[in-house]
Amino acid sequence: MTELSAEISLRPTRIGFLTRPTDLSSVRAIMRASTSVWGGEYNPIIPVFKRPPKEWTPEIYQRFKGAEVAKGYTRFFEPDVYVEAERGLLEEAGLGALRREHTIHPSVMTLDAFLEPERGRNSGEPRFGLRMLDVLRHIYKTEQQFVLRETRDKVLVAPDRANASVEAMFGLYPTASSTKYLRQAYIDAYRPDKVKPSPDIWRRVFLKGAQTPLSATRYGLKPERYWHHDLLLYVFNSKHATDLIDLWNLRLEPHPILPIPLEWFEELADDIHAILKAQHRPVAGNPNGVMHNATIEFGRSIPKNTAEALIRVLKSDHLPPGAVAVKYWRNAIWVEHRDEYVHRDQRLKVTAAEKRADLTIKDDGDLRTTFEPITPEFADRHGGGDHRWVNVLKVSNFGRRDIATVLPFNTFNREWPRLGSGGEQIPVGIERLGFSPALQEP
Known part of the structure; x- marks a missing residue:
């Protein structure tokens, strides 16, 4: 047997939402859906188009077609799972190889299905990611039910039909009757002031640090x-x-x-x-x-x-x-650069916990190993949904040369390398290997 050194980190599931870049109603719905899951503020939105919106035309170089831009966003963000504002956007973005129709743990679904109640239930839980209900219950039990010496300002900002500034800055929960429990859970946890959007509320949030539904999605994250x-x-x-x-x-x-x-x-x-x-x-x-x-x-x-x-x-x-x-321009994150002598910011690394571990490699025909995953303390053991959070594994090998610790990225097709049990597909990217909870059970 061989032992390898590994770094294991816990982070929220990164959900890539695909939408038309001019579809305001879908973008608003995506921002609300993200507010319903832990780490939702860090879920990317991937624009899918054939012709760029007029305000983007100067920055979309002639050599890039719409699908190439969408793949560039995907390469930069490396989502774990995908949600389409309309079915077929994955294929239009050139990511059709990621869709698997028959699998135990799906990694692609439509926005309508994301919070749709399961058969026989009235409430809808996020199908991907860790639901904010678990987080808000934990916050109440460990913090808010006690009398605190120093209290933090909390607000719940009313929606504005005229524009989407509230969703984008403060966070709003989905409006369907099946998801009203999310808004109530935030109220129960924080007892916030219910306010209308205004510059004064902006000052309370961004200058004085008032809590909002959107900032609550960052709970426990570094x-x-x-x-x-x-x-x-x-x-x-x-x-x-x-x-x-x-x-x-x-x-x-x-x-x-x-x-x-x-x-x-x-x-x-x-x-x-x-x-x-x-x-x-x-x-x-x-x-x-x-x-x-x-x-x-x-x-x-x-x-x-x-x-x-x-x-x-x-x-x-x-x-x-x-x-x-x-x-007056946007950093072209959709363009891949390979010039090692020019510094360019990479995607923000966000983690909730980290640890080191020694992995024992068993060689019985196939090289296999197991590790003890890191689990959020606030996750309901019986919560619904797939891919509730991710453990990222970085492995160092200073011994045997026949054990690969650096693998080709499979951002656009996860058929290979096959690292998971039961046919599950494991993402390999800049962070190395990302395992969802369903893949971590012994």
Whole structure:
């Protein structure tokens, strides 16, 4: 027998939602569906199209077709499972090899089926991911049922029919009668103030740290950021699905994001000015005068002349030189780069727990091993759904050369390598091997 060293980490299931980039109603439904699962703020939205939306045309290079852009997003985000706003988007995106019709644990479904009640039940639970009901029950039992010395502000923001800013910034639960329990669970856990969206509520949440349904999805999670990941202020038009997709996906990149609705920009101008000034500070331990500074990025639907006018509203000439950088474009994360000499940010690493373990390799014709998985303490043992969370396995081999610890990525087709039992498909990507709970049972 041989022993290998391994790093095991726990993280939420990363659900890739596929949609048309101009379908506002689907994007709103996707954001609500994500708010119903643990880690939902970090679920990517993958746009699928044949012709790019007009506001994206300048950034979609001529050599890229729509499917290639969707595959580029998929390569960057590496979802564990997929949810289609409409059936067939997976094939249109060039990802049809990921669909398996007959399997114990499906990895693809439609958005309508994602929260659909099972036969004989009135309530609908997420079919993928760990339901927020488990998280909110745990928060109440361990924190909120006691009298706390220091209490955190909590809000539940009412929806706005005119735009999707509430879904994008504060979080809303799905509206179907079968999912009303989610909203009630949040109310029971936090006893939040029920408020209407406004710049004052924005200040309570983003300047003072008030809890929201969306921020609750980050419970127990640790994002990995470094000193050079300065704040990004993202100005977006909440009536454009394209800007909402960009905002949602920016949270999976390393820079912390501060969302600013276009319609509130002028009212928040003094706050933005103060944030930019506070962010402009020396880098700790750097003797050469290098400074941190925030960046303002404008959504791709916002005309450049409109953005420039808003920058003037900030009175940026009253800020120290270099205190603000302005972007009018989106980082082309859908483009694969292989230049090792140019630094480009990778996907944000988010974990809930980590441990080291020694894996004993049994050689009885096939090389096999087992490991003790990490399980969220707040997960109901009998909860429904598949792929409720993921254990990522990184293996180091300093001995036998016939044991491969680096394998080809199978982002677009998981038929090979075959690593799971019972025909289950194991994702292999930048994180190495990702195992769902169903695959971890001995």
